[in-house]
Amino acid sequence: MKLLKGLSLLVGSALTLFSLALSSANNKAQGEKLYQVHCAACHGPNGEGGLGPTLAAPQLTRASDDEALFKIIKDGIAGTEMPSSRLEVEAIKELVRWVRNLGQRPVEKIGGDATRGGKLYFTKGDCASCHAINGRGSAFGPDLSDIGLRRGATHLRASLIEPEADVPKSFLMFRPGTALPENFLQVRVVTADGKRIKGVRINEDTFTIHLRELSGRVHSFFKSELKELHKDWGKSPMPSYRSVFTGEEMEDVVAFLVSLRGER
Amino acid sequence: MKKVFFTTETRRQHRVSPRKQNLCVPLRNLSVSVVKAAVFLLLFLPAVFAQAPYQRIVNAHKEPGNWLTYSGNYQGHRHSSLSQINTTNVARLKPLWVYQMRDPGKVETTPLVVDGTLYISEKPHVVTALDGRTGRPLWTYRRTTPPNARGCCGIPNRGLAILDDTLYLTTFDSHLVALDMHTGKPRWDVLVADYKLGYTMTAAPLALKDKIIVGVAGGEYGIRGFLDAYDAKTGKRLWRFWTVPGPGEPGNETWEGDSWKTGGAPTWVTGSYDPALNLIYWGTGNPAPDWNGDDREGDNLYSDCLLALDADTGKRRWHFQFTPHDLYDWDANQVPVLFDAVVNDKPRKLIAQANRNAFYYVLDRVTGEFLSGTPYIKQTWAKGLDAKGRPIKLPNTEPTTEGTLLYPGLGGATNWYSPTYSPQTKLFYVLARENHPQVFYKANTPYHAGDLFEGGGARDLAGVEPFGVVKALEATTGQQRWEFKLHAPAMAGLLSTAGGLVFGGSPEGYFYALDATTGKPLWQFMAGAQIVTNPVSYLVNGKQHVAITAGPALFVFALD
Numbered sequence: 001m002k003l004l005k006g007l008s009l010l011v012g013s014a015l016t017l018f019s020l021a022l023s024s025a026n027n028k029a030q031g032e033k034l035y036q037v038h039c040a041a042c043h044g045p046n047g048e049g050g051l052g053p054t055l056a057a058p059q060l061t062r063a064s065d066d067e068a069l070f071k072i073i074k075d076g077i078a079g080t081e082m083p084s085s086r087l088e089v090e091a092i093k094e095l096v097r098w099v100r101n102l103g104q105r106p107v108e109k110i111g112g113d114a115t116r117g118g119k120l121y122f123t124k125g126d127c128a129s130c131h132a133i134n135g136r137g138s139a140f141g142p143d144l145s146d147i148g149l150r151r152g153a154t155h156l157r158a159s160l161i162e163p164e165a166d167v168p169k170s171f172l173m174f175r176p177g178t179a180l181p182e183n184f185l186q187v188r189v190v191t192a193d194g195k196r197i198k199g200v201r202i203n204e205d206t207f208t209i210h211l212r213e214l215s216g217r218v219h220s221f222f223k224s225e226l227k228e229l230h231k232d233w234g235k236s237p238m239p240s241y242r243s244v245f246t247g248e249e250m251e252d253v254v255a256f257l258v259s260l261r262g263e264r
Numbered sequence: 265m266k267k268v269f270f271t272t273e274t275r276r277q278h279r280v281s282p283r284k285q286n287l288c289v290p291l292r293n294l295s296v297s298v299v300k301a302a303v304f305l306l307l308f309l310p311a312v313f314a315q316a317p318y319q320r321i322v323n324a325h326k327e328p329g330n331w332l333t334y335s336g337n338y339q340g341h342r343h344s345s346l347s348q349i350n351t352t353n354v355a356r357l358k359p360l361w362v363y364q365m366r367d368p369g370k371v372e373t374t375p376l377v378v379d380g381t382l383y384i385s386e387k388p389h390v391v392t393a394l395d396g397r398t399g400r401p402l403w404t405y406r407r408t409t410p411p412n413a414r415g416c417c418g419i420p421n422r423g424l425a426i427l428d429d430t431l432y433l434t435t436f437d438s439h440l441v442a443l444d445m446h447t448g449k450p451r452w453d454v455l456v457a458d459y460k461l462g463y464t465m466t467a468a469p470l471a472l473k474d475k476i477i478v479g480v481a482g483g484e485y486g487i488r489g490f491l492d493a494y495d496a497k498t499g500k501r502l503w504r505f506w507t508v509p510g511p512g513e514p515g516n517e518t519w520e521g522d523s524w525k526t527g528g529a530p531t532w533v534t535g536s537y538d539p540a541l542n543l544i545y546w547g548t549g550n551p552a553p554d555w556n557g558d559d560r561e562g563d564n565l566y567s568d569c570l571l572a573l574d575a576d577t578g579k580r581r582w583h584f585q586f587t588p589h590d591l592y593d594w595d596a597n598q599v600p601v602l603f604d605a606v607v608n609d610k611p612r613k614l615i616a617q618a619n620r621n622a623f624y625y626v627l628d629r630v631t632g633e634f635l636s637g638t639p640y641i642k643q644t645w646a647k648g649l650d651a652k653g654r655p656i657k658l659p660n661t662e663p664t665t666e667g668t669l670l671y672p673g674l675g676g677a678t679n680w681y682s683p684t685y686s687p688q689t690k691l692f693y694v695l696a697r698e699n700h701p702q703v704f705y706k707a708n709t710p711y712h713a714g715d716l717f718e719g720g721g722a723r724d725l726a727g728v729e730p731f732g733v734v735k736a737l738e739a740t741t742g743q744q745r746w747e748f749k750l751h752a753p754a755m756a757g758l759l760s761t762a763g764g765l766v767f768g769g770s771p772e773g774y775f776y777a778l779d780a781t782t783g784k785p786l787w788q789f790m791a792g793a794q795i796v797t798n799p800v801s802y803l804v805n806g807k808q809h810v811a812i813t814a815g816p817a818l819f820v821f822a823l824d
Contacts, residue, residue, distance in 0.1 A: 088709075205772040206751040207788050 031098030049152015117256025329803030350763030361399030479531025486526030503578030528552030556719025582632030620676030638742035673702030682757030700730030757798030769795025
């Protein structure tokens with residue numbers, strides 16, 4: 001009966017670890033320990049955020065109360081890197097307490113000016129040629145409308161300086177469903193009539209692949225129609241902004257990205 | 265990354281080719297009485313012959329127009345000797361009709377087909393008889409499940425058994441139900457085990473002689489596993505074989521202290537049967553708790569075993585253990601496949617299993633003697649097998665608190681989905697999972713009746729991209745002949761046919777056909793929802809059909 005266990009691991013993975021027997025005496029320490037093992041890699045050792053958003057905030061958007069927080073830790077957020085867990089109820093409760101405790105700490109300070117960052121985004125950075133915010137911009141890269149909810153400042157800064165460091169390493173968590181979501185893997189193909197096309201992968205399965213060119217044009221191929229198919233793992237079509245922005249400008253853009261919290 | 269999914273909306277947009285009127289006879293030239301007789305035959309013959317006595321199932325290979333037991337025959341072949349659909353014309357295979365089930369979610373059922381009618385189990389406990397020509401339901405049986413019945417992995421049901429004129433269904437709350445095949449009305453309903461202790465039932469029963477053989481799931485809940493036989497007529501239990509022996513029984517000494525009481529060893533996939541030897545072959549699952557063996561020192565018999573049991577008494581003839589003292593949840597429940605062949609110049613009655621632990625085993629099915637074991641995907645836990653087939657474990661392969669990386673992962677080299685054996689090619693085809701190492705963790709999980717009892721877990725590594733692969737192995741040696749890579753890890757079984765084809769499914773929703781001798785893809789159809797089940801083939805009005813479920817829909821295909 002574990003085939004599905006396999007599945008839930010595919011989706012969830014990271015957290016199926018040990019369920020600690022909890023002595024009530026040392027709860028806080030337990031909560032922190034669990035947090036360091038199961039969560040810190042993505043949310044930062046102090047909840048400052050990274051691949052996952054900051055948790056060191058008094059208000060969490062998707063976890064407005066403890067019940068919602070419990071549910072997120074248990075079930076994860078489907079279709080994102082936020083994994084489900086098979087921790088025991090008591091262990092999850094400890095984590096809820098610890099995450100709330102993180103919220104009492106000061107949130108990581110972001111030095112930049114979000115308004116200035118917004119201007120740079122649309123002008124010097126020309127980010128909209130690849131990214132959309134609330135429907136404005138291109139679908140070539142990931143939608144950034146609520147990137148501030150989903151990613152911490154450290155990760156966002158790294159994405160700008162070194163885009164390739166941030167490319168998803170695995171699409172495993174998306175696999176169990178029917179198809180990959182947009183995952184922005186850079187792909188190059190040569191068609192039967194010799195045409196070379198480069199774009200980001202928006203879907204792939206055993207028999208077909210779809211790519212989107214920078215122009216926005218979507219191509220659909222049966223693999224049997226292609227002469228060549230190359231996947232540039234670890235490469236990002238996004239340029240590095242290390243030498244485009246000054247240090248100060250970089251902080252402004254990061255502040256702008258952190259301020260993007262969806263339309264709500 | 266963005267949370268966009270390609271949805272499965274297309275499921276309802278399939279194209280169905282115009283129906284063929286197969287039953288239309290040129291009436292003009294026939295006398296009225298002949299017509300009457302024909303009508304009479306059409307109406308009543310099926311009712312008279314739509315029965316599946318034991319002898320019919322024994323001889324299933326002689327009537328490939330039907331699909332009378334889970335694996336198509338007692339030998340576990342999942343092979344159809346029909347060849348109307350073959351390598352030259354499979355490209356023209358078209359959907360004929362689609363049956364949409366009412367309850368959403370994926371379905372793992374294998375349909376039974378008896379004289380033109382399909383019998384399927386839907387979710388959660390619905391059984392429907394479908395007219396093979398039109399896909400229209402003839403009757404439906406519904407049963408509710410207690411909401412607190414729990415299992416590790418959803419509420420699947422893998423199908424039914426038939427004997428005489430009765431269908432048999434196992435339920436998630438561990439009952440065995442007998443239904444009248446003509447009406448769907450229940451005949452009896454017996455309790456097999458207490459679901460509150462973590463027992464569930466998901467496998468199709470195996471009907472033989474006058475008995476219904478059923479297994480249980482619950483290896484993650486610290487059950488004590490068993491295999492049962494029930495009287496087909498009355499539902500009375502005839503025998504029980506405990507897969508974890510009690511005190512005083514041989515094998516109990518392979519368990520430390522009281523650990524046998526919660527030892528697992530479930531029997532959650534349908535086994536095979538040799539009518540001549542009167543032996544049932546059934547695989548058993550992991551010892552419990554899965555990833556922590558500290559309190560169950562010993563080999564933990566009969567976990568991860570192949571059991572050969574006398575069908576009349578349930579007495580053990582022999583057993584073979586694949587993974588002694590398993591710490592990885594590598595169940596040995598995969599369908600055992602029976603065939604006869606010459607090994608080392610000696611004709612042998614053989615049994616083969618592509619095991620979850622990454623080895624392909626061939627045993628003598630009369631004696632249980634180990635003949636060979638060959639890894640069919642990458643594995644990093646054993647140096648090899650000794651002369652008796654016992655794995656020689658590599659050092660530092662036990663799960664630890666920090667985690668131990670091993671191939672294969674928890675899902676295993678393969679799993680419950682069926683392999684297929686083709687008597688034509690003498691190849692054993694199995695869907696395997698490649699490149700899926702996982703980190704196995706150990707933890708302390710105290711036993712609470714009815715709760716998960718796993719003692720750890722396994723998790724994925726970033727940057728690892730597992731994929732599915734269909735492998736064709738020489739049945740007697742396990743040597744690979746060809747492989748066909750799937751983009752993603754799949755959980756769909758295989759069907760081989762005398763048309764030189766192997767059918768399979770993918771998680772994206774492809775139903776596909778490969779050339780059985782080369783592995784070359786010859787046909788595919790996008791069904792629009794995950795395929796996690798096994799295909800079957802049969803005849804309706806003399807015409808070959810192939811069927812499989814995708815999501816909560818049954819798709820039936822034929823040549824146009």
